[in-house]
Amino acid sequence: MEHSGNRELDAHGKGSEDYLRIVDVRKEFDGFVAVEDTNLSIRKGEIFALLGGSGCGKSTLLRCLGGFEKPTSGKIYLDGQEMNDLPPYERPINMMFQSYALFPHMTVEQNIAFGLKQDGLSKQAINMRVEEMLALVQLGKLARRKPHQLSGGQQQRVALARSLAKGPKLLLLDEPMGALDKKLRSQMQLEVVNIIETSGVTCVMVTHDQEEAMTMATRIALMDSGRIRQVGTPDEIYESPTSRFAAEFIGSVNLFQGAIEEDQADYVTIVSPSLESAIYVGHGVSGFEGQEVAFGVRPEKVQISKEEPEQQYNKAKGTIEEIAYFGSHSVFHVRLPSGFRFMANFANQQRWASEGMTWGDEVWVSWGENEGVVLST
């Protein structure tokens, strides 16, 4: 199995689609469906994020992978082997728990050695592996400390080392950054990704934080009320959301309700009650004339100017209602005559660049014909 896995490595060094297969997995608790019939295929060496709000079923799915919950129906295969009936202590899967669950009565070393001891390795082999792990997470100096003597970031690295020590086929991360403060978070995200990539383990993580998922994961599954709504790379999900939910969950978006007016092979126009002029989309979409759709365009794809743009479509006039200054850019909230609040980012490439426009000014917002997405669901 190991060999065939390697042969199928693609150009990005990621293995075939079916290293971890989740087939029709469903989990019910006393009649409440936490996870609807779910199918997922995860490649070898991938960092895969389950992203969603609280109660969306992402943690339940993760616990099914770890063996802490038994799926009501469906199968889980890892490297061709069925996992369903294996208890957690027999699965080649290790988990880094939310808030780490380090053993408080053991030192850092003993925590990392715990899993290795269960395998009945020799003392020498255990010590070598522990050293290796401590070096990987750069905690050699703190080997004799107890968990409560460590900072949050250090505890996290111990937890990571402990879950990697046995060389699992699959690493599970449950809200890996949940217990850290914001500043440490962005630093640890990259550090954890580095450590995981160094060890080459396949990883499934759960998070509610879209930024974290986008920073750390190679692919993301967006979940909502027990269902997977979209699977894709971070840029796919951001640039081409397939549903209103996906468009709104990740980043901010200007979303217009409307109907297809003209449906051609190479372009589509959409009329929306929120906009005076029609929306022009420079490519065909699968739909029909008169179909109810939504059109979304991200604030950073929108131009804002005092002069009327030359293009015929995809523009609107309004007044600046609010300006939110973020340093690197400002977000203008422009009130259209229809009452719609249009968000447009303005990059502050020059100092005081956004000073030219201020509250109450009449401005034009516009966007290119391929900058938005048409969403039918």
Added chain:
Amino acid sequence: MKKLLPHPRWAVISVPYAWMLVFFAIPFLIVLKISFSKLAIAMPPYTPVLELADNAVSLRLNLSNYIGLFTDTLYVQAYLSSIKIAAISTLLALLIGYPMAYVIAKLPPSTRNIAMMLVILPSWTSFLIRVYAWIGILKPNGLLNDLLMKLRLISEPLQISNTPIAAYIGIVYCYLPFMVLPLYTNLVKHDNRLLEAAYDLGAKPWKAFFSITLPMSKAGIIAGCMLVMIPAVGEYVIPELLGGPDTLMIGRVLWNEFFNNRDWPKASAVAIVMLLLLMIPILIFNRVQQREIERRLT
């Protein structure tokens, strides 16, 4: 003026100290004083330790009571036997109490309180009544023997009452709540995720119990054992009522010295030595514990 009056917080702090002084320190000093005096046919039945004679205060410490304790094998045996009975009872209470506390701590929160209530509830009836009830259960024609005879498991009544076995049963029964309570308080706080982490790392459930749950409940085990062991060493009523003449415990010796022999000095010396026997291990244990905490903090 303000300086002369103590701060109100002293009033609060001094309450427990005053309590200790009046109900522990002073009685202790009185007992200590009596233990150094001689037996006398008088009222009270002992000689004074401090005497005013020829315009001088003379302090006469009579050590014969203590020397007698260590030369007379009765006392030495009574001490050893008390410690043995208390230690075995404590171990039995731990073996019975730990699983009880463990199961209760695993129950859903609503049933947990009911179960703890059931553990504590018997303590609401008088201690003496419960010990007498055991006489009724264990005596030759009591409930237990009747039941075993009816089930034809035995043909003759077992002699349990008035034996050390009955004393063990009584002590374990009476002190079990004191074992269960601290263990439960400890176990109920355990984070289930630690066990999950242990399973996740390859530990089978029993292995996870011995490497995670048991060491983490160490404080509860120690507290429970102390709460059972210390009063059990000095136990008088249970061995007297259930244990029969063969159960030699220091509490009974003390009672005999005091009430039968009216030898107050000897009885006091017995009590003081018993106190030291219990205090020294506790102090050593506290010292060790303190050092461990200090080492952890540095």
